Amino acid sequence: MLIVQKYGGTSVGDVKRIRNVAKRVVDCFKSGNEVVVVVSAMAGQTDRLISLAHEISEDPDPREMDALLATGEQTSAALLAMAIKAMGYSATSLVAFQARILTDDAHGRARISEIDTKRIRKELKQGKIVIVAGFQGINHEGNITTLGRGGSDTTAVALAAALKADLCEIYTDVEGVFTADPRICPEAKKIDAISYDEMLELASLGAKVLQIRSVEFAQKYNVPIHVRSSFNHKEGTMVVEADAEMEKIVVRAVAHDKNQARITVRGVVDRPGIAAQIFEPLGQAGIVVDMIIQNTSEDGITDMTFTVPKVDFKKAMQLAKEAADKIGAKKVLGDEHIGKVSIVGVGMRSHSGVAAKMFQTLAQAGINILMISTSEIKISCVIDEKDVERAVKELHKAFIESE
Amino acid sequence: MLIVQKYGGTSVGDVKRIRNVAKRVVDCFKSGNEVVVVVSAMAGQTDRLISLAHEISEDPDPREMDALLATGEQTSAALLAMAIKAMGYSATSLVAFQARILTDDAHGRARISEIDTKRIRKELKQGKIVIVAGFQGINHEGNITTLGRGGSDTTAVALAAALKADLCEIYTDVEGVFTADPRICPEAKKIDAISYDEMLELASLGAKVLQIRSVEFAQKYNVPIHVRSSFNHKEGTMVVEADAEMEKIVVRAVAHDKNQARITVRGVVDRPGIAAQIFEPLGQAGIVVDMIIQNTSEDGITDMTFTVPKVDFKKAMQLAKEAADKIGAKKVLGDEHIGKVSIVGVGMRSHSGVAAKMFQTLAQAGINILMISTSEIKISCVIDEKDVERAVKELHKAFIESE
Numbered sequence A, B: 001m002l003i004v005q006k007y008g009g010t011s012v013g014d015v016k017r018i019r020n021v022a023k024r025v026v027d028c029f030k031s032g033n034e035v036v037v038v039v040s041a042m043a044g045q046t047d048r049l050i051s052l053a054h055e056i057s058e059d060p061d062p063r064e065m066d067a068l069l070a071t072g073e074q075t076s077a078a079l080l081a082m083a084i085k086a087m088g089y090s091a092t093s094l095v096a097f098q099a100r101i102l103t104d105d106a107h108g109r110a111r112i113s114e115i116d117t118k119r120i121r122k123e124l125k126q127g128k129i130v131i132v133a134g135f136q137g138i139n140h141e142g143n144i145t146t147l148g149r150g151g152s153d154t155t156a157v158a159l160a161a162a163l164k165a166d167l168c169e170i171y172t173d174v175e176g177v178f179t180a181d182p183r184i185c186p187e188a189k190k191i192d193a194i195s196y197d198e199m200l201e202l203a204s205l206g207a208k209v210l211q212i213r214s215v216e217f218a219q220k221y222n223v224p225i226h227v228r229s230s231f232n233h234k235e236g237t238m239v240v241e242a243d244a245e246m247e248k249i250v251v252r253a254v255a256h257d258k259n260q261a262r263i264t265v266r267g268v269v270d271r272p273g274i275a276a277q278i279f280e281p282l283g284q285a286g287i288v289v290d291m292i293i294q295n296t297s298e299d300g301i302t303d304m305t306f307t308v309p310k311v312d313f314k315k316a317m318q319l320a321k322e323a324a325d326k327i328g329a330k331k332v333l334g335d336e337h338i339g340k341v342s343i344v345g346v347g348m349r350s351h352s353g354v355a356a357k358m359f360q361t362l363a364q365a366g367i368n369i370l371m372i373s374t375s376e377i378k379i380s381c382v383i384d385e386k387d388v389e390r391a392v393k394e395l396h397k398a399f400i401e402s403e
Helices: A015-030 A045-056 A062-086 A118-125 A151-162 A196-204 A212-221 A274-284 A310-327 A346-350 A354-364 A385-401 B015-030 B045-056 B062-086 B118-125 B151-162 B196-204 B212-221 B274-284 B310-327 B346-350 B354-364 B385-401
Strands: A002-007 A034-039 A091-094 A101-103 A112-115 A129-133 A136-138 A144-146 A167-172 A193-195 A225-229 A237-240 A253-269 A292-294 A301-309 A331-344 A369-375 A378-384 B002-007 B034-039 B091-094 B101-103 B112-115 B129-133 B136-138 B144-146 B167-172 B193-195 B225-229 B237-240 B253-257 B260-269 B292-294 B301-309 B331-335 B338-344 B369-375 B378-384
Touching (some): A015 A129, A034 A062, A045 A062, A062 A091, A062 A129, A062 A136, A062 A144, A062 B045, A062 B091, A091 B062, A118 A129, A151 A167, A193 A196, A196 A237, A196 A253, A196 A331, A274 A292, A274 A301, A301 A310, A310 A331, A354 A378, A378 A385, B015 B034, B015 B129, B045 B062, B062 B091, B062 B136, B062 B144, B112 B151, B118 B129, B151 B167, B196 B237, B196 B253, B196 B338, B260 B310, B260 B338, B301 B310, B338 B385, B354 B369, B354 B378, B378 B385
Parallel strands (some): A091 A129, A101 A136, A167 A225, A193 A237, B002 B167, B091 B129, B101 B136, B167 B225
Antiparallel strands (some): A225 A237, A253 A301, A253 A331, A331 A378, A369 A378, B225 B237, B253 B338, B260 B301, B260 B331
16 A cells, blocks of 8 residues: 555654654554655744744745745654654655645645645655655745645645545544543544544534645545544545435534634625625735624614624724714624634434534524524534533533433 | 845844845845845854754754744745835745755755755845845755855855856954854954965864854855954955965964863774774764874774764763773773863965974973874864963964964
8 A cells, every 4th residue: 555644743753752653654664564754843842933034034034934844844844754764664754845735825824736746656666665855835936935833734635636545544643533522521533434524514614733735735635534633553544525425414513613703793794795895904904804793684774793703802892883884884892802602414314403403402502593604514603602511511411421 | 247145144144134134135236236135044043953853852843943943034035025116126035945945865964965046046136135045955855954053155156156146245243264163362363365275274173153164165155254343344254275475374273162072082002903992882873073183003902092072972972881891991081071172274384383283382381282183274282271261372373463
C-alpha cells in the first residue's frame, strides 16, 4: 500500500517525540508499505516565529511571513529524516519547492492548485521514506506560500490524492473524532467511521481535529482519512464516503461552540440592499458572520440578527452601529454570552422529526432557544452560554446514548 | 552603483540589530544604489540547530543537516525584508532555490558552481532591495546544500561577481583587518587596504574576518571587498588587487594561531611512499595537516614533523602511531603546547632579508623557533605556546611600528 501519514505539532514536539514518530514510520515501512510523511512544525515553533515577526513589525509583510513560517516545517522534516536515517533506513526530507506543491498567490491562506509528484515517486521507487514539510507551497513565481493554520492536514490529503494513495493517516494528540467533547460529556464515545459531509459540518462547527479544506480535498478525490493518536496504537476514526449503513444513524455527533456572540439590528426598513449595507463592512473587515436571521417584516420594518466570533464582537458592534446609522435603523443590541449547540448526522436526510426532538429535548431541560439554523445534515441552536454544557449532555443522551 | 552587502550573525543577532541593519541598507538604497543584501543566521541559531541535530543522532545525515541549517538564514532574511518593508521600502527575501545559487553535491562544504542572476536582476529592476539567505545553495538535483562555516561571505562575493557589482561590503563585528590582534597587541592598527594574496594568507593563518573561499572568489573575479563594522560608520579595510604602492610595505600584518599541535615521527626509514603512509590516514580522517617538515636523512633514517589543529591532536596521534608501527618507525612524539606566529606582506617579494630579520627579532627576545615554513609572501614560525603573545608584540614592533 501507499500510505500518507501526517504528524501534528505535538506529535513532533521534542526530540523524544520525533524519535517516537520515526519508529512508527519505520514500522509502517517495514510492513511493506510505501510511506510519505507530512509533518507540522514542532509545537510552539510557529507561535514563536509569529511573535518574532510582530517584534519587527506590527503588520508584517505576508510574503515574508510565509518565508519565515515555512522554516518551522523544514526544521521538523529534516529532524525526522535524520532520526529515520539514524535507525538505518533510507529517507529524504522535501520542502515545498522540492515536493512541487504549487499554490495560488494568497499568502497566509494559499490553496494548493497542483502537485507534481515526479520527485516523490522517484524517491519512493529508490526505497526511501519521503518526509514532506507540511503547511507550505510555492506559487507560480517560486515564492513561498503557506496554507493557513492546520494547513499540514491539507498538504497530507492533497499528497494522498495526487499520489493516489490507499490511505491518509492523520496522527494527532486525540484518539479520533468523538460523539461530543469528552471534557464536557464523559459518555462521549470515539466514532469508528464518519462521512466527509459530517466531518465538514463538525469542522465548520469548531471541531479542530481536521482543517476544513483538507476534508473538502479528501471528499473531492475520495481519499480515505484515518484520524488517530500518535501516542498509542488504537484505531481512530475513519473519514470516508457515506454509505447506506451510515445513514441508519440519525445523529453522529453533538458539537458546541462558545466562541460566538450575537448582534441584533432593530427597526430596519425592509427594502432591497439593506442586508448588503450591514454585512459588506463586516466582510471587508474580515469578520466571518455565521448565522443570519431576518424576521418577517411588520409594517415594512424588520430585525436582523447575526452571530460573529467572540473575538470580533467589539469591532462588529462598531461596524453594525455605523451601518445602522446610515440605513436609519433604530438600535443595535449585542450579546456576548451566547453559545451554539449542534447535532450532525447524514441520517437526518432520511429521518423526519429530528428537529422537533432536538427542540423538545432542550425545552424539557428548560433551555431557551435564541436562534435556529439548519442544513440537510445539521441543526444548530444558539442558546445562553451558561446552558451550553447541559445542552450538550442532554442532546448526547437523547440522540446518541439512546440509540 | 550596484552594491552587495553582507551582514554576519552578530549584526542580525536580535530584533533591534535587524532594525539597525535595515536602516543601513535603506540608507545605501536612498543614496541611489541598487542593493543586494546577504545575511547570516542570527548569532547562536546555527549552534542551536546543530545541537538539536546531535540530540537526534550522534552522526546526523549531512543532507538533512544542510536542510536543517538553511532555515537559520531563511529566518534572518525574511525578518530583514519585513523590517525594510515596515520602513516603507520595497524588498524581497530569496533563499537559494529562488536566488538560483547552484553548488556541487558536497553537503556541509559545498562549492558554488553557478549563479543564475535572472530573478535577482528582475527584482532589482522593479526597484526592490533584494535580501539573499547566505551560506546555502542547491545542487543540480534541487537538494539544499551549505557552504561551510563563514559561507555567507562566499555567497556575498559570488553574488557580487555574478552581478558584476561595483563593491562587496562585508559587515562584521570588528572594524576591519588589523596589523595584529588588538587584544594581544594594543599598538595594532586597522589596515586601510590589503591585497587578495595577503588576505588569503591571513585567512589561512586563522584570521576569522573572511572565509578563505570568499577571498579566492573575490580575487578570481576581481571583486573589491570592503570589510567594516555594522555598529559604526567608520571606513574599514579594502581587500583589492595588489599594486606597486602596496608592495612598498614589507609586512602588512602579524598573525598568530594557538590552536595547533605538533607531532614528530622518529626514526623513519627514508624510502619512497613513507610520507603517504603517514599522511593518507590523517587525510581520510578529515584532519588538516598544516606544516610538514622532513629532516635530511642520516644513514637512510629520518624524522617527520607536522602540525595539526589542537582539536584533532588525540586522533592524529593515534593514527600516527598506527602508521609508525606499520612502517617500522621508532617512536611518535606529540606536543600540544605550541603556537604559530607569522608575518605576511606582498612586499616580501621584492625585499630581501625579511626572514633573517624575523629570526633575529625572535632570537633577541629569547624565543626558540621549533619549525619554519615560508611562502612567497609569508614566513611562519612554530614556537612555544607561552611565547606567542610576546612574539606577536616583538614582530609588530620590528616590522610595523618601525616602518
